[in-house]
Amino acid sequence: DIVMTQSPLSLPVTPGEPASISCRSSQSLLHSHGFHCLNWYLQKPGQSPQLLIYLGSNRASGIPDRFSGSGSGTDFTLKISRVEAEDVGVYYCMQALRTPFTFGGGTKVEIK
Amino acid sequence: EVQLVQSGAELKKPGESLKISCKGSGFNFSNSWIVWVRQMPGKGLEWMGIIYPGDSDTRYNPSFRGQVTISADKSTSTAYLQWGRLKASDTAMYYCARGWYRSSSVRWFDPWGPGTLVTVSS
Numbered sequence: 001d002i003v004m005t006q007s008p009l010s011l012p013v014t015p016g017e018p019a020s021i022s023c024r025s026s027q028s029l030l031h032s033h034g035f036h037c038l039n040w041y042l043q044k045p046g047q048s049p050q051l052l053i054y055l056g057s058n059r060a061s062g063i064p065d066r067f068s069g070s071g072s073g074t075d076f077t078l079k080i081s082r083v084e085a086e087d088v089g090v091y092y093c094m095q096a097l098r099t100p101f102t103f104g105g106g107t108k109v110e111i112k
Numbered sequence: 113e114v115q116l117v118q119s120g121a122e123l124k125k126p127g128e129s130l131k132i133s134c135k136g137s138g139f140n141f142s143n144s145w146i147v148w149v150r151q152m153p154g155k156g157l158e159w160m161g162i163i164y165p166g167d168s169d170t171r172y173n174p175s176f177r178g179q180v181t182i183s184a185d186k187s188t189s190t191a192y193l194q195w196g197r198l199k200a201s202d203t204a205m206y207y208c209a210r211g212w213y214r215s216s217s218v219r220w221f222d223p224w225g226p227g228t229l230v231t232v233s234s
Contacts, residue, residue, distance in 0.1 A: 039220045048207055051222035092157055096219045100173040101159040
């Protein structure tokens, strides 16, 4: 199975400041058709997960442009340009290159 | 509006059977993939399997194969997750989601249902 490792585990943030989460996979997530099979989800407190970024860098519908995804191969990053209070929750990366699809352990973002 | 509505919370005893549901609306359910994801209390997300209601093509995470059964009824736009004999370790929140297809496989999940909490306790 492809192992997904996120860091940090916990990320205290100040509203208005940038934030960054790292995700590393145990093997390259580059598909032969040229896209990366890496997604980012946010699970806000008491809610189901929601898609933020798909295929490495594509923002999902309705997601503010302060969220961006980047990376290649085995190293990926989710960046929030200016954190807002509503961005708190647990962020998960997920690989969809091959089954079984696997998630990172999560990064909990909270306001300082 | 694309929506997934899941059945309500369940409290069951070890050894009992259970079938929970996920009803889709606002999209072509038969021509979409539906995925199931488990979240144990205080833990992360685990992909369980996927089904294509159009022809009931089903794929399982090997960790869950034989433990659960995924099925779907395209006539009612409903997917199901069932257990034959529940264990205390099946206590978790179970989410369904729509899977999006790219280059011969599901590649991302959106949207997600609200989840069904299953509690197994004697």
